[in-house]
Amino acid sequence: MPLIFNEEQRLLKDTAKEFLNSNAPVEALRKLRDEKDATGYSTELWRQMVELGWASIILPEAYDGLDFGFMGLGAVIEESGHTLSASPLFSTVVLGASTLILGGNEQQKQDNLPAIAAGELAFALALEEGSHHDPAAVKLSAEQNNEGYILNGKKTFVLDGHSADKLIVVARSSGEAGCTDGLSLMLVDANATGITRTRTIMADSRNAANISFDNVQLSADDVIGEIGQGFSILDPVLDRARIAMAAEMLGGAQECFDRTIEYLKEREQFGVKIGSFQALKHRAAIMYTELQLSKSVILDALSAIDEQRADTNQLASLAKARLNDVYQLVTNEAVQMHGGIGVTDELEIGFFLKRARVSMQAFGDSGFHRDRYATLCGY
């Protein structure tokens, strides 16, 4: 359990911080939003990230990867939380590459992983169908026919779904909605016949899509892992997603907190700095303690993935539930402590508030994860 970053990881983190501050600050997200950018992220920025090696951090060396692990990727993603930088890193690497690494056959890995490392392929995971995270509830059907499988159904809240080149679709090949048995993972060309993608504009100005599948024909080779056994791959992939998302949330919460503390030291009312009011001091101190506890969890959760620990699932739920709560606390307090200016679009705090809300919803809210944690612990 390395609860600290090593020298290399620290270096990577510092580089990421510097790069993101100069190339993708919150201001850049505002610009994408105001210009109604069609892609929703800067392709030039993504090219630079790929050049820095970020797309290959977790890939094995055999597929042009750096084999640097989730501690490394987590360090970068945490920094991207400070700047709210929009990029396909999360959906392509954390979701796409992880699925292939954990479940793909040799051919699928050869075809896709080096292309991900080179920044030539963007992925998205098409999972959710309702308004709350619920992997077992999938209904979108994969029916067997002579040529392979045919997909019918709808997906929602597909992160980066409108701009991805390939989709990993969670489909039901057997069983009832609510069962984890009978789920299958399908590797699908995002422009295949029968697919309609509608970009959804979200509160956080990032990218998601609703996608409908109307008789989309796949071959048997498009199945990732065993048919009907997709959940055994999906669940650990989702745990990686929850942990990585929580790492981003830690970065965002920390940034929002730091900005708020600065403001408490600067703004004067009643002839004194507002940071001298005990009503604000104590709440600031409580936020600090929550952030410190969060940091420990994120580090342990990231290393749990790299060490392939059996309790990674518990750590994922622990990390995601905690960061949901802490990011919410910190963004709410940040708005309140800024007073009137806190609710203006001009102040960047609002971007953090919105990102917090969206990331809380992704891959399980606190209720989902506390329930899961309790179940995993036997109560």
Add this chain to the structure above:
Amino acid sequence: MEALQQFRATTREWLEANCPQSQRQPATREEQVWAGRNKTFPSDDAKIWLEKMSAKGWTCPDWPAAYGGGGLGDEETKILLEEMKSLGCRKPLLDIGIWMLGPALLEYGTEEQKLEHIPKIIRGDIRWCQGYSEPGAGSDLASLQTRAEDKGDHFLINGTKIWTTNADKADFVFCLVRTNTDAIKQKGISFLLIDMETEGVSTSLIELISGESEFCQTFFDNVKVPKNNLVGELNAGWSVAKSLLKHERKLMSEMGELPGPGFSPAQAAQKYVGLNNDGKLKNAALREQLTQHEMDYRCLGLTHFRTFEERINGVADSNVPLIMKYVGTEEQKKKDGLLVALLGSQGIGWEQGESFTADEILSTRSWLFSKALSIAGGTSEVQLNIIAKRVLGLPDA
């Protein structure tokens, strides 16, 4: 690395050979061994265990060997504690001399004072208590009034201390006393060691909501104290006290190790609330509270580990330990409150008899006692003030 592995192996071997079987399970309150001039041992094994451990200096493993300590480094100390934990070895000796006074004496004491007191703390020959708080000086400790007048060859003490834990059983008290009434309040305080057997020292017990009487009010009526019992410079006692308080807060943040009932909240939940057919706790609200607590508790444990890892890797963030007293005690209070709720009507008994087991009664008492954790050693509010000021740099009012 290899040397450490070697140390782990020999330590384990030694513990296996020297820790009596009966000392390899958590001690109940009655089985604890507290230091003292007239200490009694609950069993022969407890006596043997203390003798073996103190001979190696392992009652205070990281203190200098020159004064009888173990002389171990951070990593070795951690290994010793880990090996003791994995064999279930209990602590051979309890005393606030170990937790609080010793480290401060090592930092501020004269050579003579160290040679006099440190070996006795390691062997458990003297029981210490802490005389800081007064009826009029709690959070605002620096306003304390107990006077120490310079009488040439001795100090003459007059005044009263309150909340002195175990003063009735202690042999010595380390005290903060006023030696200068003209200076600003922090600058007129000195740190004195006072033998409780000295004429003019008396104590009276105070009963707590938990039914225990661990607290005393301690009175000093023309008490003569030798000059060489002054620790640190005259009127510089506040620095000694502050350094010592760090150790107290660290200790308080680890209070979870105190002997409590023989079940965890999760075990109590399964036993007293029960599970539905789907394996979930029957009471949804309690399940939510239990889960929240278990998750927060785990985060706290990880943060303890992280501060340790940071320290031995030379990347310590000196601010993090400042939060531990606050979060540790607040979480412990939640845990004890939750346990009582999980036990339902079995968690609110007062007297043991047919209706309540010893563990159930202990749950009730622990819940009540836990209320003191966020008051003693600096209240939670005072801790938050410290974090806001020292860590976040927020301005004073």
